[in-house]
Amino acid sequence: MTNPILELKAVTTYVNRHTPDEQKILRGINLKVMPGDFITVLGANGAGKSTLFNTIGGNLAVDEGTIEVNGQPITHLSEEKRTRFLSRVFQDPKLGTAPRMTVAENLLLAEKRGEHRGLVFRGLKKQMDRFRELTGTMKNELSQRLNTPAGELSGGQRQALSFLMATIKRPEILLLDEHTAALDPKTSQELLEATNTRIHEDKLTCLMITHHLEDALKYGNRLIVLDKGQIIIDVSGEEKQRLTLEDLYEYFEI
Structure with missing residues (x-):
C-alpha cells in the first residue's frame, strides 16, 4: 500500500493566542496527500487556505498537531530546511525571482x-x-x-x-498559492495549461489554491474545500469528475 508523501494530523493554528483576541484558524486539519496527487484547493476568503499553505511551508508555526513528509516529522523544521523537498509559487509575480x-x-x-x-x-x-x-x-x-x-x-x-x-x-511537494490570480485571463489560462502539463509529465505532487470553480473542476485528480478552518469536501477520481458548479455553490458563497 502506498504511503502518504505529506500528512497533516490534527493540525491547529491560532492567532493572538492566550489573549482576549485569540482566534483559531485551522481546526484540527487531517489531510493525507498521496504521491502524484494534484489537489485543487477551494474556499471562501478567510477559510484557511493560505494558512494551510503557510503551515506546510513552514512560514507559520503549528500550535497543535503534527506534519509529516514521507513518514518523518517536519512540524518544527524551518522554512529554509523545507526547501530541500518543497517549492512554492505565490500570487505576486514579483515574489520568487531575483x-x-x-x-x-x-x-x-x-x-x-x-x-x-x-x-x-x-x-x-x-x-x-x-x-x-x-x-x-x-x-x-x-x-x-x-x-x-x-x-x-x-x-x-x-x-x-x-x-x-x-x-x-522536481520537488517532492509543490504549493501553488493562486499563482495565476494576478494575470489577465489569457495569460492565466496559458500558465495553467503549462502547469498541468509539467505536473503530469514530471509526476509532481501538487496542491493548488484557486478561486475559480471551473479551474478547480478542470484540473487535478482531487479537490478539497475549506470552510472555517476545516476540510468539508475531499473528493477524487470519478467522484470529482461528477462534481458540477452547482454542487460547489451549495457549500459556500462565491
Missing part, C-alpha cells in the same frame, strides 16, 4: 535551491540551450529573454519564470 538577475541566472540559482552554496554562477553558458528549451515550454517568448533581468519581464513572463524555478528540481 529582479536584477537575468532569467538564466535565476534558473541556475533555482537549481542550487536547498543546497549550501555560495552565489557563484559556474557553467552558465553550458546551460543556455537547456534553459532555452525549458523556457520554450511557456509559449510567452520567455525563451527569447534569457539574458533579460527578471525585473524587466512582463507579469506573465515573471510568473512563468517563478513556476519554472519552483519545479526545475
Whole structure:
C-alpha cells in the first residue's frame, strides 16, 4: 500500500493566542496527500487556505498537531530546511525571482535551491540551450529573454519564470498559492495549461489554491474545500469528475 508523501494530523493554528483576541484558524486539519496527487484547493476568503499553505511551508508555526513528509516529522523544521523537498509559487509575480538577475541566472540559482552554496554562477553558458528549451515550454517568448533581468519581464513572463524555478528540481511537494490570480485571463489560462502539463509529465505532487470553480473542476485528480478552518469536501477520481458548479455553490458563497 502506498504511503502518504505529506500528512497533516490534527493540525491547529491560532492567532493572538492566550489573549482576549485569540482566534483559531485551522481546526484540527487531517489531510493525507498521496504521491502524484494534484489537489485543487477551494474556499471562501478567510477559510484557511493560505494558512494551510503557510503551515506546510513552514512560514507559520503549528500550535497543535503534527506534519509529516514521507513518514518523518517536519512540524518544527524551518522554512529554509523545507526547501530541500518543497517549492512554492505565490500570487505576486514579483515574489520568487531575483529582479536584477537575468532569467538564466535565476534558473541556475533555482537549481542550487536547498543546497549550501555560495552565489557563484559556474557553467552558465553550458546551460543556455537547456534553459532555452525549458523556457520554450511557456509559449510567452520567455525563451527569447534569457539574458533579460527578471525585473524587466512582463507579469506573465515573471510568473512563468517563478513556476519554472519552483519545479526545475522536481520537488517532492509543490504549493501553488493562486499563482495565476494576478494575470489577465489569457495569460492565466496559458500558465495553467503549462502547469498541468509539467505536473503530469514530471509526476509532481501538487496542491493548488484557486478561486475559480471551473479551474478547480478542470484540473487535478482531487479537490478539497475549506470552510472555517476545516476540510468539508475531499473528493477524487470519478467522484470529482461528477462534481458540477452547482454542487460547489451549495457549500459556500462565491
